[in-house]
Amino acid sequence: MAINETLLVTPAAMTRIDRAAVDSGLDGFALMQSAGAHVAAVAVSQFPEMRRAVVMCGPGNNGGDGHVAARLLGQSGVHVVRYGRQPGPGGDAARAFDICPGPLHPLADWQPQAGDVIIDALFGAGLDRPVSQEIAGVIERAEESGTPVIAVDLPSGLSGRTGVPTGACFTARHTVTFAALKPGHLLMPGRALCGQTHLCDIGMPARLICSDDPVWRNHPGLYREALPAASSAQHKYSRGHLVVFSGPLISGGAARLSAMAGLRSGAGLVTLATPPIAVLLQATHLTAIMQRAIKDDADLTDWLNDKRISSFVIGPGFGDLGKARSFIRLLADTGCPVVLDADAITAFASCSEKLSNLFNDKLRLVLTPHEGEFRRLFPDLADDETLSKIDRARMAAKQLNAVIVYKGADTVIAAPDGRCAVNADAPPWLATAGSGDVLGGLIGGLLAQGMPPFEAACAGVAQHGEAGTRAGANMTAEDLVMEIGKPA
Numbered sequence: 294m295a296i297n298e299t300l301l302v303t304p305a306a307m308t309r310i311d312r313a314a315v316d317s318g319l320d321g322f323a324l325m326q327s328a329g330a331h332v333a334a335v336a337v338s339q340f341p342e343m344r345r346a347v348v349m350c351g352p353g354n355n356g357g358d359g360h361v362a363a364r365l366l367g368q369s370g371v372h373v374v375r376y377g378r379q380p381g382p383g384g385d386a387a388r389a390f391d392i393c394p395g396p397l398h399p400l401a402d403w404q405p406q407a408g409d410v411i412i413d414a415l416f417g418a419g420l421d422r423p424v425s426q427e428i429a430g431v432i433e434r435a436e437e438s439g440t441p442v443i444a445v446d447l448p449s450g451l452s453g454r455t456g457v458p459t460g461a462c463f464t465a466r467h468t469v470t471f472a473a474l475k476p477g478h479l480l481m482p483g484r485a486l487c488g489q490t491h492l493c494d495i496g497m498p499a500r501l502i503c504s505d506d507p508v509w510r511n512h513p514g515l516y517r518e519a520l521p522a523a524s525s526a527q528h529k530y531s532r533g534h535l536v537v538f539s540g541p542l543i544s545g546g547a548a549r550l551s552a553m554a555g556l557r558s559g560a561g562l563v564t565l566a567t568p569p570i571a572v573l574l575q576a577t578h579l580t581a582i583m584q585r586a587i588k589d590d591a592d593l594t595d596w597l598n599d600k601r602i603s604s605f606v607i608g609p610g611f612g613d614l615g616k617a618r619s620f621i622r623l624l625a626d627t628g629c630p631v632v633l634d635a636d637a638i639t640a641f642a643s644c645s646e647k648l649s650n651l652f653n654d655k656l657r658l659v660l661t662p663h664e665g666e667f668r669r670l671f672p673d674l675a676d677d678e679t680l681s682k683i684d685r686a687r688m689a690a691k692q693l694n695a696v697i698v699y700k701g702a703d704t705v706i707a708a709p710d711g712r713c714a715v716n717a718d719a720p721p722w723l724a725t726a727g728s729g730d731v732l733g734g735l736i737g738g739l740l741a742q743g744m745p746p747f748e749a750a751c752a753g754v755a756q757h758g759e760a761g762t763r764a765g766a767n768m769t770a771e772d773l774v775m776e777i778g779k780p781a
């Protein structure tokens with residue numbers, strides 16, 4: 294018996310798991326009884342002031358969980374009213390319906406009353422189309438009346454695969470789900486529509502909660518063993534040398550944030566490669582970070598003969614898109630890991646194939662696009678509404694032979710071999726100017742210390758979130774940088 298807190302299981306995979314459980318001799322009805330009991334327990338504990346449990350039941354097993362919850366709530370003295378559709382004969386849901394006393398009213402009859410709490414057991418993993426007009430009307434009434442909703446497995450209307458509603462959708466205060474989370478519980482807007490998600494153990498054996506195409510919640514198990522270990526035998530060059538490219542006079546701050554983040558991540562040295570015109574200005578701001586004046590391709594080619602450089606970050610505040618493209622071509626020839634952010638991503642807008650040819654020797658390219666930058670590079674993927682953010686990131690990673698860090702409140706990290714993680718632990722105040730520059734530098738610094746790209750990206754995203762949490766609301770990107778590398 295278990296839950297898996299780090300594996301994300303699609304609704305289709307969860308259906309296969311359910312089937313495997315029953316095939317292996319487990320009692321499907323017992324799983325449903327346990328699911329319904331967890332729902333009832335959340336209702337009672339979260340809404341002690343509840344006057345009426347309004348249990349809305351759909352035709353499938355999600356509805357079955359609802360009938361179980363209704364029966365248990367009734368037995369514990371809660372006033373229960375049930376709405377919805379009777380399940381077809383023969384299955385577990387029919388059994389749950391049969392043993393739950395009291396009438397089942399047509400859904401459209403529900404009129405909100407003070408003290409109502411809705412238990413939404415209309416659709417869960419089986420949702421495969423937009424909800425009907427009738428249900429959309431009920432959802433609207435629930436919203437207008439402010440009636441709190443507890444969703445069973447998923448808020449009805451939300452795709453558990455994509456995290457995007459198929460049409461109208463409940464907004465839940467709590468969602469009670471079972472055995473493992475689905476992508477839709479973490480991807481936006483799904484995570485917000487779920488409210489607080491409770492992952493409950495219903496007795497599914499741990500050996501069955503698996504996937505042949507795993508997507509993970511970002512967690513230390515993905516990168517812990519690859520983290521750089523400080524040793525007394527090291528000198529500064531052996532701890533890695535990160536180079537960050539600075540833009541012109543007006544936008545040099547972004548590269549400074551990246552450089553500081555790289556240094557705080559543990560890299561031994563960080564050098565800003567700065568256009569000559571901005572060297573003096575940057576020098577007034579820098580202490581531990583070194584500088585090298587780099588005017589053009591010739592300067593850069595000359596410098597790149599120095600084999601003590603370990604990784605590069607280019608893009609934050611860089612400005613000149615043509616220059617970015619030609620610099621990136623030169624960086625590709627070094628064989629070192631490279632992080633492309635901001636302007637370095639935009640530099641390949643609608644011509645991502647030019648980039649894919651440059652880094653196809655081994656995995657050493659990391660891109661950190663936000664939504665707009667991703668769309669610029671991959672307009673077809675961004676516009677394909679059948680794809681989830683996970684699908685998009687994975688396809689982009691494959692196309693470019695790169696690790697894609699598709700940023701947002703639900704940052705997705707994908708590698709070309711299909712490895713994929715969703716980060717859901719960053720505080721909302723990370724969405725602030727300069728925060729992305731910090732992330733790029735942090736990942737660049739971990740790469741400089743020899744971490745492989747997927748692990749460096751997962752660790753960088755996690756450490757970025759942890760630093761944000763320590764820095765607190767209203768932090769600035771400067772505050773964020775100073776929290777990197779501090780103990781949790």
Ligand SMILES: NC(=O)C1=CN([C@@H]2O[C@H](COP(=O)(O)OP(=O)(O)OC[C@H]3O[C@@H](n4cnc5c(N)ncnc54)[C@H](OP(=O)(O)O)[C@@H]3O)[C@@H](O)[C@H]2O)[C@H](O)CC1
Nearest residue numbers: 324325328353354355416417418419420421422423424446
């Ligand atoms: N994870 C577990 O271990 C357990 C999960 N349980 C619960 O089971 C549901 C999944 O149950 P399932 O019967 O597979 O699916 P649903 O109840 O979500 O949907 C049932 C059918 O509804 C139809 N459908 C789908 N979308 C719509 C829509 N928009 N409008 C109308 N009808 C819709 C569809 O059937 P059709 O024949 O009409 O196509 C669905 O098949 C899971 O979410 C958990 O709550 C178990 O109880 C315990 C174990």
Ligand SMILES: [K+]
Nearest residue numbers: 413416447449
């Ligand atoms: K539901």
